Amino acid sequence: MLPFTSRISEPGGGRRNYLYLTLVMATMDFKVKYDNSVLGYLWSLLKPLLMFGTLYLVFSVFVRWNVENYQLYLLLGVILWNFFSEVTLNSMVLLESKASILKKIYFPRWVVVVASSVTSLLTLLLNICVFFVFFFVSGTELRASSILLVLYIVELYLLATGMAFLLCGLYPKFRDTHHIWEVFVQLGFWATPIVYPIAIVPDRYHRLIFLNPAARIVQGCREALIGPGTDFLTATNHLIVLAAAGGLFVAGLAVFNRLSRSFAEDL
Amino acid sequence: MIRLEKVSKRFVLPHERKHTLRQRFVSIFQRNIYERFYALRDIDMDVQSGEFVGIIGKNGSGKSTLLKLIAGVLEPTAGSVIVNDGVAPFLELGVGFHGELSVRDNVFLYGALLGMSRAEVRLKYDGIIDFAGLRDFVEAKLKNLSSGMQVRLGFSITVSVERPILLVDEVLAVGDLEFRQKCYNAFEAFKRNGRTILFVSHDLGVIERFCDRVALLEKGVVKSDGDPKSVLAIYQNQG
Numbered sequence: 045m046l047p048f049t050s051r052i053s054e055p056g057g058g059r060r061n062y063l064y065l066t067l068v069m070a071t072m073d074f075k076v077k078y079d080n081s082v083l084g085y086l087w088s089l090l091k092p093l094l095m096f097g098t099l100y101l102v103f104s105v106f107v108r109w110n111v112e113n114y115q116l117y118l119l120l121g122v123i124l125w126n127f128f129s130e131v132t133l134n135s136m137v138l139l140e141s142k143a144s145i146l147k148k149i150y151f152p153r154w155v156v157v158v159a160s161s162v163t164s165l166l167t168l169l170l171n172i173c174v175f176f177v178f179f180f181v182s183g184t185e186l187r188a189s190s191i192l193l194v195l196y197i198v199e200l201y202l203l204a205t206g207m208a209f210l211l212c213g214l215y216p217k218f219r220d221t222h223h224i225w226e227v228f229v230q231l232g233f234w235a236t237p238i239v240y241p242i243a244i245v246p247d248r249y250h251r252l253i254f255l256n257p258a259a260r261i262v263q264g265c266r267e268a269l270i271g272p273g274t275d276f277l278t279a280t281n282h283l284i285v286l287a288a289a290g291g292l293f294v295a296g297l298a299v300f301n302r303l304s305r306s307f308a309e310d311l
Numbered sequence: 312m313i314r315l316e317k318v319s320k321r322f323v324l325p326h327e328r329k330h331t332l333r334q335r336f337v338s339i340f341q342r343n344i345y346e347r348f349y350a351l352r353d354i355d356m357d358v359q360s361g362e363f364v365g366i367i368g369k370n371g372s373g374k375s376t377l378l379k380l381i382a383g384v385l386e387p388t389a390g391s392v393i394v395n396d397g398v399a400p401f402l403e404l405g406v407g408f409h410g411e412l413s414v415r416d417n418v419f420l421y422g423a424l425l426g427m428s429r430a431e432v433r434l435k436y437d438g439i440i441d442f443a444g445l446r447d448f449v450e451a452k453l454k455n456l457s458s459g460m461q462v463r464l465g466f467s468i469t470v471s472v473e474r475p476i477l478l479v480d481e482v483l484a485v486g487d488l489e490f491r492q493k494c495y496n497a498f499e500a501f502k503r504n505g506r507t508i509l510f511v512s513h514d515l516g517v518i519e520r521f522c523d524r525v526a527l528l529e530k531g532v533v534k535s536d537g538d539p540k541s542v543l544a545i546y547q548n549q550g
Contacts, residue, residue: 061428068423076411148406149424150383150398220331308384309322 062155069159073138074166085170092126092171099239111241113184113270119175120269121238124200124262127168129229131204135160136215136222143311153304154297157212161205168197184270189277192268199282200261203289209296213303216310236262257288313358313381313476313507318390320351320376320531350376352531353390360396360475361505363498365512365522365539367546372528374511378478381509396475396507397426403480408461410454414445417453418468425472435471442493443467463490470497476507495520515543 078084096119103109103118111117138160139146146153172193179186214221236259237245245253253259264276264285324346329335351373358364366374379385380392407424408417418439422432440446443463448456456464498521501508512518518525518539525542527535535542 064429065423065426068420072409072412072416072420075416076409079411145407145424146384148379148382148384148403151424151426218330218332218335220333224332305386308379 062152065151066155066159066162069155070162070166073159073163077163077167088167089171089174092122095126096122103239109241109244112272113182116175116179116182116184116270117241117266118239119178120265121236121262123168123171123175124265125233125236125238125258126171127164128200128204128207128258129233130164130167131161131201132207132211132225133222133229134164135208135212136225139212139215140311146311147308152301153307154209154300157208157300158205161201161208164204165201172197179269187269187271189268189274192277193265195282196261196265196268199285199289200258202286202293203257203261206289206292206294206296209293209300213296213300216307217303232256232258235259237266238262257285260285312360312393312395313356313509314391314393315354315356315380316391316393318351318354318380318387318392319349320373320380320385321388322348322350324348349531351380351387354531354533356526356533356536358507358509360507363502363508363510363521363523365510365518365525366528367512367515367518367525367543368528368534371530373531374528375480377528378480378509378511381476382478394476398474398476398478408453408465411452413450413452414440414456414464415449417464421465421468422472425469426474427472439464439467439471442470459487459490466490466494466497470501474506476509477501478509480511481513515547519543 078088099122100115100118104114135157139156142156146156211221211225233239235253235256237253242250242253242263254263260276260281264281267273267276325344329338354377366377368374376385380387381394382398383392383394407421409420412420415436418436419432422435423429427435440449443460443466445456445460445464448460453461453464495517498508502521510518510522522539524537525539526533527542527546535545
């Protein structure tokens, strides 16, 4: 028997449901990434945890910074930055790995970028759960402002995905975009208060550091969850970050849509 | 209905392809040598709903480019491509497969890629698996299946996409006798259902058997378009 009926759906060629495709692609990438198992996920935790462990060793044991809850401080920063670097860098790799599909089947190309960012978002949420395990084990009290984390994650998602759109738009024509961006991610890691508390930075550099919306997000998350300080928990700060992240997202998507028309030839 | 009006597709083939900023920087003072190459030139073609059109021609005559333009994967350099109905955009079997995923997951992924909704895939899932004869392998990773099994699965999903227009690029090149028979049955059913099919193949026997109309491409232009017998005769006579 043939697996179809005589019915022909969508006579007018209606709009297809690309959101479903995005979700399927994201969950399948997630499955492949973690080999469809819990152990697979735990394995992937090794990278951020090793990074955390190394930095913790250097800055807590060797340098001996006296920051309250430094381990939580550091872990949160590493997890958030890991998400940003993963979304922006992996989207280019995924675009390349899906070249054979993009050359043969038509669907809007943003699906690939959004799917890859959703995959990383799932990882981020799992990592946040791990963070909370550490959080409660260390006996830190949960503050009411913790709820703001949700808003910050939305902002970070928009920012990272917007950047991924820009990079992926350029990538097929300029393959070294990936290498160049890797360097910027490294730079950004040190230009963002992840390893160090913002308090050790001389005041006159604060303006410069907080030109970077990612730095505002990381600092905001810290203040919301761990403290000290509440300077970044203001509505103004959210407005600035949302404007920057939202603007980048819209601009990135526009550039991407323009450039992606020739992907089938360039990839 | 598909309408192509004065469609041209030009590929720019640099003698040395520059893929990176570094290469561009290093060669700032070098003159770029390009070769412009028309894969298709001024194609005018109308395909009515329900037609089964075969497309033949030598390698490099522009057959696949034509299908890709209709599928929307490529944009024409000039002219316009108008497609009024939903296209089932498959050009080759199994392009979207992922070897690390199970057969079940691949059905959902490939189905979504071809434009099926979740409900649609669920509804057809059993039919797809049975038609492919893979009932015992749904949990197996795709890479562990034989290539014949993979082709069967790809075909099974592909034919279950119910869009008015189907684009078929050389699916019969692989597969055994039984598989071919299944393909023929599917084509018969498509014809009965009144679907529009564009069919690229080098298998002239199949072209003659199914097509209402055949277009012969040569170096990017339509050399002949019409009744299968006469077009096939032209193709065979040119040697």
